[in-house]
Every structure is written in C-alpha cells, then in structure tokens.
Amino acid sequence: MKRVNVAIVGYGVVGNGVAKVLTEKKDLLAKKSQVDINLKKVYTRNWNKEFTFPLPEEKRAKSLDEILKDPDIDIVVELTGGIDFPLYLMKEAINRGKHIVSANKALLAEKGKEIFTLAEEKGIRIGFEAAVAGGIPIIRALREGLVANTINRIYGILNGTTNFILTKMLKEGRDFKEVLQEAQRLGYAEADPTLDINGTDAAHKIAILSSLSFGGFIDFSRVYIEGIQDISTLDVELGRELGYTLKLLAIAKNHNDKVEVRVHPTFLPSEHPLSKVDGVFNAVMVEGDCVGESMFYGKGAGSLPTASSVVSDIVDIAKSIALGVGREIEITSMNWAHREFVPMANTDFQTRYYLRFTVPDITGILAKVSQVFAKYQISIAAVIQKEKVLSIAKETQDKVVPLVILTHTASELNVQKAIKEIEDKRITVEKTRLIRVEDEEK
Ligand code: HSE
Numbered sequence: 001m002k003r004v005n006v007a008i009v010g011y012g013v014v015g016n017g018v019a020k021v022l023t024e025k026k027d028l029l030a031k032k033s034q035v036d037i038n039l040k041k042v043y044t045r046n047w048n049k050e051f052t053f054p055l056p057e058e059k060r061a062k063s064l065d066e067i068l069k070d071p072d073i074d075i076v077v078e079l080t081g082g083i084d085f086p087l088y089l090m091k092e093a094i095n096r097g098k099h100i101v102s103a104n105k106a107l108l109a110e111k112g113k114e115i116f117t118l119a120e121e122k123g124i125r126i127g128f129e130a131a132v133a134g135g136i137p138i139i140r141a142l143r144e145g146l147v148a149n150t151i152n153r154i155y156g157i158l159n160g161t162t163n164f165i166l167t168k169m170l171k172e173g174r175d176f177k178e179v180l181q182e183a184q185r186l187g188y189a190e191a192d193p194t195l196d197i198n199g200t201d202a203a204h205k206i207a208i209l210s211s212l213s214f215g216g217f218i219d220f221s222r223v224y225i226e227g228i229q230d231i232s233t234l235d236v237e238l239g240r241e242l243g244y245t246l247k248l249l250a251i252a253k254n255h256n257d258k259v260e261v262r263v264h265p266t267f268l269p270s271e272h273p274l275s276k277v278d279g280v281f282n283a284v285m286v287e288g289d290c291v292g293e294s295m296f297y298g299k300g301a302g303s304l305p306t307a308s309s310v311v312s313d314i315v316d317i318a319k320s321i322a323l324g325v326g327r328e329i330e331i332t333s334m335n336w337a338h339r340e341f342v343p344m345a346n347t348d349f350q351t352r353y354y355l356r357f358t359v360p361d362i363t364g365i366l367a368k369v370s371q372v373f374a375k376y377q378i379s380i381a382a383v384i385q386k387e388k389v390l391s392i393a394k395e396t397q398d399k400v401v402p403l404v405i406l407t408h409t410a411s412e413l414n415v416q417k418a419i420k421e422i423e424d425k426r427i428t429v430e431k432t433r434l435i436r437v438e439d440e441e442k
Helices: 013-024 026-033 084-095 105-122 138-145 160-172 176-185 200-214 233-241 303-323 365-375 412-424
Strands: 003-009 036-043 073-078 099-102 151-157 216-218 244-254 259-269 281-288 292-299 339-341 350-360 380-385 399-407 433-437
Touching (some): 003 303, 013 026, 026 036, 026 303, 099 303, 105 200, 138 200, 200 339, 233 244, 365 380, 365 412
Parallel strands (some): 216 339
Antiparallel strands (some): 151 244, 350 399, 380 399
C-alpha cells in the first residue's frame, strides 16, 4: 500500500481533532482509501500548552523547516488562521511541490486568486472542504454532486458561533457575553471572535461558495457585511409577531452581469427550514436549475466536525497521489467561468425590509411616515404599533413607542432615502432599525 506523508501546521482545536482522527482511524482510512496516510510531523509555535490530543516527541517539529524542507512530506495541512503567515506558508509549500489542505476561509476568500493561480502553475492541489460550514461537505457537493446545475442562488447560516449565540439568547434568554464565552470554550469561535460577531467569517465563507457556484473570484472588499452586534431583543420579538425568525444569513445571488454577495441579520419566515437551524448547526440552501432547492445541514464548527472535512481532503489528495493522477487543477472549479466579480453595493439591493421607527404616540405620525414611503415608491405590507412605552419624550412628555413597518420588495436606495427624510423631519426620536427580510412575496 502506498504511503502518503502528512504534516500539520497549527495545533489548535481543529489541529488536535485532525491528528486524533488520522491516528485513531488510521486503519479505517487505509481500508477505505487503500492508502497508508501517515501523520509525520506537526508544527506549532508553542509546545508548552495542554493539548486535547497530545503528540509523541518524534512528531513534534521544532521549526517550520522540518516540514517545508522534508521532501517526504506530500501534504501540508494549514490550520493556523490569520492571513500573512498562512499565505507565506502556503506559497513556500506550493513552491516545494507539496499539496495543501486548509480550513482558512479568510485566506482563501481574500487571497484566493493569488494562491490558486500559483497552485495552478505548479500543478498543486488545494483542498478546502473545512473552510466552509465545518463538517458539511458543501464544497464537494457543489463541485461534484451538483456539477450538472447552474446555480443562481445559494444562501444559509454559515457561522456556528453567532447561530449558537442567537439561539441561546433568544430561546433561553441568556446574556450575549456569557454565551460567547461558552462558544469560545467549546472551540467554535475564531481566535478573534469579532470576526464571528461582525459577520466577516460568514462573509469569507459565502465568498468561497459564490466562487464555486458562479465560477469567478469575488472582490471580497466589496462584500456587504453586517454582524449581530446591534441586534435588540425588541426587534426579535416584534419580528416573531409578524411571523419571522432572525438569523445571521449569508446570501449570494447571480444576476448574470452582477452578483449580490451579502451577510447581515435577516428575518426569515418562521416556517422556513433555515429558521429551525439552531445552536452550532449550519445549513446551506442551494438552488440548482436541475435539482431545485437542496438543503445541506450539519455542525458548522468544533474540533471533530471540522476535522471530518479536513481529513476528507487529505484522503482525497492522498488517493490521487497514490494513483499517480494527483495533478487535478483546482482553479478550474473555483474560477471555472474565468471571471472576477465585484459584488453589488447595498444601495442596489432589492428585497423586503423590516423597519422599526421610534415615534411619539400622537395623531398623524403614521400618515406622515406613509407619505414619505409613497414618495419613494415603497409599498407597505404590514404595520404594527405597540402600546409598549419605550420612553417619554423630554420636551413634549409624549409617550414614545415602536412603530414597525414591513415592506414589500423595494429598492434599498429608496428605503434609505425614506429613512433619512423621516429622521430629518424629526418624525422619529431615535435611529431607525433596518433588518432585511428574505421572503418571497405572497
Ligand atoms: N468560528 C467559525 C464558526 C468556525 O463559528 O462558524 C468554523 O469556521
């Protein structure tokens, strides 16, 4: 049986999981793949820590060169996080003819063009199943299982940490900070959890899925991103009354000449399958012209779910090395239409909106708001005004209450103009809250 040597760089939550699976399931993997996959070395900057899967001394590399300069190492598994160091590592490894497996969505989304172009030149494979949606094999599904389809829409819940936080906050009334700490303890969050909370992590993942679905690199700097940091329970409750559930949704749509790639808190109809995806679970909906709508569901973060995907890439590359055909060029499937996409600005979005105005409870307010809506051709689908008093206006002593308007599909540019006009005219007393709604018109 041919032996393929693997090295891991970065020995954190996922690295420990990958080493555990490669070690404890060595025989099973050999039976399934007919390759002897050998974990030869692991490198981390600091070996003086506690590990969930401690390694024997002979597997602990003291320097990166022990891996990069070892001609017997066939596959380098990059599990370091960040951008600069892994970019250097990958380029060095590619230039030395080593295949790559990476879970680094930030790197692939932001520097994908550079890495895949170099890999293509050198005939190197890059596996990145673990970069998107943890244990869900969505990359392979798009590349292989759904290859017959033209995909014009792909969307889903792509960040386990924020879905875990939203679920615990909304269903158990738990405190944001406390739940975030739990997500960190469980190994779900990024080393810098602001990337989870502010939507960047989900944006990296939807950019990668967009590339695979639409066939082009995405200019990541133009992806529209909003996180969950400003979510208020009042909006969640009012949305629920209107029949919606709040999720941090990543959405990609191909309009042929333009793509829409965006991440933001989104109201989904409560009966929508994604509304039922809770905790650390992720789910991806893919709309293919042959298959229709398909949903992929599973754990989106954590040591072993992510290791499951990393190992799938290791086995896949090891098999092709063993068979001597290991030079498939991944760029052809990441950028198969040979395009580069600049995602559209949010002012070009056309969707439905939940708008919460904070207004004095006096005669004529609703009429004033609807006049502005009419001016900007925004059609109202539903209105709720609550008697719940949020505060008392200082000057007039009027009760201040929430006024919620759900719109039909409207232009975001017009919605923003309407909000500005309503705020400038001081019809409202606080900043308006806007949450996009992903719902077909009934
Ligand atoms: N921090 C990420 C998440 C890990 O919570 O989804 C998986 O990419």
